[in-house]
Amino acid sequence: MNSETIRARYGPWALVAGSSEGLGAAFAHAAAARGLHVALVARRSDALDRVAKEIRDEYGVETRQLVADLSEEAAPGQIAAAVADLEIGMFISNAASEPQGPFLDLPLAEHLFAIDVNCRAPLALAHHLGQPMVARKRGSIVIVTSLGGLCGLPVFSSYGATKAFGWNLGECLWDEMAPHGVDALSFVVGSTRTPNLERSGAPEAHLETAVAPQIVAANLFEVLDQGPTQYSLPEVEEAARGLFAMPRKEAVGFFSQQNHAAFPSRAD
């Protein structure tokens, strides 16, 4: 879709949750490159301001920075209130917490934090921001999810489960909102070379296969109206098709092998 089509179909502002770095920052850049003003949501004010300044300088669009901890119950409502004067035509749900390690070895609080950030906050933001979109009969909701949502994801138990949650939710919103002029979708991303991945301790060989966030972000803007599920790359779609066709034991086994090798825990 070209920039004019995007602005006309969805409206003038995009809101990107989790946009201080990595894929979220790339989504924000990609939205601004298409002429959208961008509301940026993240926990770290300094990183947010840096991304916002880059975007204003490079594309001449407006930005609004919203410092928020999405694990807090009140955050989605506060964010919605802080952008109530703007027409948010696109909501990209990208923020995610990714606890790494065997399920029982990680503190329960880390898993619950991931549920709050990856399930409660995206659902609540879609609920708050979706209402005015449906009223205006235009808008777009993008739930960023992962191949790891397709089946059990050893080493990243709660993250995988939350990504399955988002994948399912985005597909349902596609069906329910389409009659109201709103394009929703789940956008499935494979391994992306983000600061998060670099901090994970993954070996160089794994990092080298990871794709640049800019490519993933650009591809999203080609498929916004194609839901219910779209993939960041043809290779990711191919991998998903393969996994869907496998007996579940094999699908989980694939991730088990890959993740225990790439992200060894102390017990391995």
Added chain:
Amino acid sequence: MNSETIRARYGPWALVAGSSEGLGAAFAHAAAARGLHVALVARRSDALDRVAKEIRDEYGVETRQLVADLSEEAAPGQIAAAVADLEIGMFISNAASEPQGPFLDLPLAEHLFAIDVNCRAPLALAHHLGQPMVARKRGSIVIVTSLGGLCGLPVFSSYGATKAFGWNLGECLWDEMAPHGVDALSFVVGSTRTPNLERSGAPEAHLETAVAPQIVAANLFEVLDQGPTQYSLPEVEEAARGLFAMPRKEAVGFFSQQNHAAFPSRAD
């Protein structure tokens, strides 16, 4: 698996979350019929006591009733503490909230309640009860999920998403816990004739296709050690295979058509 194998492989007690009626009560009966003592968890004390008395009278096993609201953050820890003197060898996560209606029409609080009951509580209980199982090198964790977790589930948006969460989590636990002697699995249930379904307003034709909870519960005890995903009935497995093979648009469309027909909202 016969009763002796079950008791030897897993231990003397089963804990069933959401066991005051319907499928949960059927799981509790099926566990007791196999000689397991049963800890019953539900919100309604009177219903819990009734099921517990039935079970004691019919099978001569012990019961322990735990009245708890699983939407409360503290509930899983309190439940774990209240059974710390028992060897819980089997945890069946069956409790679920099922908000019915278009995503945006339902109050946000109902969706968040479903996340708390269907995601946070099962994960927390698996974390609390899984630790001693792994230490003893025996046990079983059953995450009850639904075909609706396979793709977006129109009319039951948050329920479908939470069932995707559980499905994914159970599969991961299967992989991570198998080396420690614990059998985990996701148990996928199709339409079951429960009091919940009868209260849903589904037409008689839909109710008639729903399977008796007793059949579903008995089948679980045949597949406890067969994870990562097992199905309540051959028809449910066949349906899942069909849905996995479909383009996502068709899979979501299948549930959209079925659910808008069976569970009409005021807007339909």
